[in-house]
Amino acid sequence: MEYIDLRNEDGSLTGEVKERSLIHRDGDLHGTSHVWLIRYQEDMHSAEVLLQKRSKNKDSFPGSYDISSAGHIPAGVDFIDSALRELEEELGIKAKAEDLHYGFTHIGYHEEEFYGKLFKNHEYSKVYLYECNLSPEEMRLQDEEVESVLWIDYRECLEHIRKDDLKHCIFKDEFERLALEIETYFAGTGRPLWKKEL
Numbered sequence: 001m002e003y004i005d006l007r008n009e010d011g012s013l014t015g016e017v018k019e020r021s022l023i024h025r026d027g028d029l030h031g032t033s034h035v036w037l038i039r040y041q042e043d044m045h046s047a048e049v050l051l052q053k054r055s056k057n058k059d060s061f062p063g064s065y066d067i068s069s070a071g072h073i074p075a076g077v078d079f080i081d082s083a084l085r086e087l088e089e090e091l092g093i094k095a096k097a098e099d100l101h102y103g104f105t106h107i108g109y110h111e112e113e114f115y116g117k118l119f120k121n122h123e124y125s126k127v128y129l130y131e132c133n134l135s136p137e138e139m140r141l142q143d144e145e146v147e148s149v150l151w152i153d154y155r156e157c158l159e160h161i162r163k164d165d166l167k168h169c170i171f172k173d174e175f176e177r178l179a180l181e182i183e184t185y186f187a188g189t190g191r192p193l194w195k196k197e198l
Contacts (some may be wrong), residue, residue, distance in 0.1 A: 003075045004030045007124045011105065017075045024060070027111065027120030031073035033083035034125045035100065036178055037091075037132040039151065040185065047182045049154050050132070052090065053147040054169070060112075060119050061169035063147070068130075069093075079126040091149070092140025093132070100128040103181055108171040127174065129181065154182050 002020040005013050007029050023030050037050035050068040054061055071086035073079060080097050087093045104127050111120045136149045158179050160166035 002072065004072050005075050007031055009107070009124075011124050020072060024119050024121060025117075027109070027122045029107075029122045029124055031079065031082075032123045032125045033071055033073060033079045033086060034067050034106070034127045034174070035069040035083050035087055035130055036103075036127065037068040037130050038154075038182065039131065039133050045186050047154050047185070048151045049157055049178070051150045051152060051157065051168075053150065055143070055145055055147050057144065060114050060121070062114075063167065065150070065166060065168040065170070067170060068149075070125075080128075083126075083128055087130070090142045090146050092142075093134070095130060100130055103127045103129050104177055106171065106174045106177070108174065110169075110171070125174070127178070129178075154179055 003017050004020055004023055006016045006018055006023070008014055009029070011031070018026075018028060018030075022028075038047050039050075040047045051065040052068055054064050054066050056062045069083070069087045069090045071082055071090075073082045080100060083100055084095055084097065087095055106125045106127055107123065108125065109120075109122045111118060113119065136151070139149060141147075141149065157166075158175055161168065161170055161172050161175050
């Protein structure tokens, strides 16, 4: 059984811990880490993002395209450690904390029925960006979690998400914010928002 910390709207812990299936039964706000793999194409003034296709055996959104790598934050674990663990488990990529660039925070809610049960997903997510030039063949996919991966131009992906003509489980407003981060990279600054000095 996987136990997860419940969170307040500001991301702080409520002090309550709950089993994962009960969280999705009740729609409790919980933490997740999202890692978007990006490969910039300077010559084309564009970038591609990596989508993972979820296994057909997943308890939610089977066979849907999803964030490059994502996962729940287990009780007592922080966002960055969870992000690094999921990246290695799902894609076989060993990264360091300094390789992940914090982009923004996203709160999302969605509910849908799977296998006759209502699944409520209420996430407080820290979104990280990771520059990567690996081909799908160079990644080691976790069979029980990931069916395949796909590099796709971010503008094409955004269009698919807005038209809803791609089977996916990506929050539209999260991807729109990601697209803004990418576009800022090519807006004359020479670097994305998440690389600006504070």
